[in-house]
Amino acid sequence: MKETRNFQRIDKKNLLLGSVIATIIAISPYLYYLHESVPDTQIWDTFLFTYNSGYFESANNAMYFVFSKAVPLLLIFIWFFTCKHWWYHTLLVPITMYLYQIFSIFNDDNQYIDEFQLIYMIPIMAIVIPSIYLLRAKMFNKINEANKSMEEFEEEFKMSPKNFWDKIKQYF
Structure with a gap:
């Protein structure tokens, strides 16, 4: 009886983790296009931080480069930890x-x-x-x-x- 409860806990934990991973993979195209919500200005001021895009001359361009690297990195991390x-x-x-x-x-x-x-x-x-x-x-x-x-x-x-x-x- 105790083994059954332990197995159910592990099974629920695996189901939850698998659901989180599947959700992250499913929303990855939306994560990739998050840069479109960033304003096309040199300085991006939010309530959390102020970002100066510097070389990119636009915060939108800088975030495009960040998300075009971060989303594939996230997917490779998922692959690495689940392979x-x-x-x-x-x-x-x-x-x-x-x-x-x-x-x-x-x-x-x-x-x-x-x-x-x-x-x-x-x-x-x-x-x-x-x-x-x-x-x-x-x-x-x-x-x-x-x-x-x-x-x-x-x-x-x-x-x-x-x-x-x-x-x-x-x-x-």
């Missing part, structure tokens, strides 16, 4: 790229957005790409030695943290 395949660490490369692009938007001295980010991604790629290759090589060596399917090997190599914070902690 159960062995290769999901490769998603760190586009995550790093989008984060760098967002930070470069807010750098007032930066005139060339989306350029030269490959140089800053090299350390991440130097860790992720060889790690994924070595993991893949190890899997294919085991496949040649045994009669397991690819799904069985993915299950064997999959890390299954208990909750969201455990998943975050495994990267740091």
